[in-house]
Amino acid sequence: MNAVALVVVLAFGWVAITGGFTLLNLLLGAVVAALVACLMRHRLTHPRGIGRLWRIVSLALLFVGELLLSAVGVAKFVLTPDLARRLKPAIIAFPLTATTDAEITLLANLVTLTPGTLSVDVSADRKRLYVHVLSLKSKERFVRDLADGFEKKVIEVFR
Helix, strand or coil, rough: CCCHHHHHHHHHHHHHHHHCCHHHHHHHHHHHHHHHHHCCCCHHHHHHHHHHHHHHHHHHHHHHHHHHHHHHHHHHHCCCCHHHHHHCCCCEEEEEECCCHHHHHHHHHHHCCCEEEEEEEEECCCCCEEEEEEECHHHHHHHHHHHHHHHHHHHHHHH
């Protein structure tokens, strides 16, 4: 998108957000948009935002899907009789592929926000994430699902 088109789109976005469609407000939006375009000109020549935006949306959709599935699974688990017999809590040392603080933090938060799992700690060498699981059926499957799901998407977002 060239700079003039960007300024026009941002100016109309300004008008839509502020809720006042006047010539003066449109001009103010154009001035603000032009300043933003000048400050971000190095990004406009090498746009990488669309691919990254898609990766972020993909991660968000995965999280919402996992959130819904986990919430239903935990609700069924808790509401069925003989909970004590079926409860198999465990703490898993998940081997991390993510290396940066941002990747590890986002992964740990996504795990914690998903019902039935809780991030407990990260090892001192940042090679393992300790995760508490409400009821573990298979350690290998849990590690594989987390690596192929959240961790893979988180790494894609940051690289």
